[in-house]
Amino acid sequence: MMDFLGITRVPVHGQPDNIYDQIKDIIMEYITPEESIILNVLSATVDFTTSDRSPEGLLEKVTTDDVNIGLGYVCVRNQISNESYEESRNEEHNLFESHSLLSKIDKSIVGILVLAHKLVHV
DSSP: OOOOOOOOOSOOTTOOTTHHHHHHHHHHHHHSSTTOOOOOOOOTTSOTTTOOSSOTTHHHHHHHOTTOOSSOOOBOOOOOTTOOHHHHHHHHHHHHHHSTTGGGSOGGGBSHHHHHHHHHHO
């Protein structure tokens, strides 16, 4: 499993002028093989295209798949600070059950366990 750098288009703080090409080439080396599984991690609190700080529209984005990401979305809540794994999973469950918008997302695409099962299946 690899966690890649974000794409940098404009060099800053002494980065080489071709920083974009360097990062792109590194990423392409790992994602090109057919056996690669690519997880695109996006924050649920940031709008995918306009960077609005709100989960508004998340339900529509994960169900319409306008960007055609192949295997689809799985919405999870990351573990925060000193939470145990169990506490984190309970908080995730509560979030997707009680939040006025997030509770409307189909449970078949919600949770770390769903993500784990999808990855094992793939």
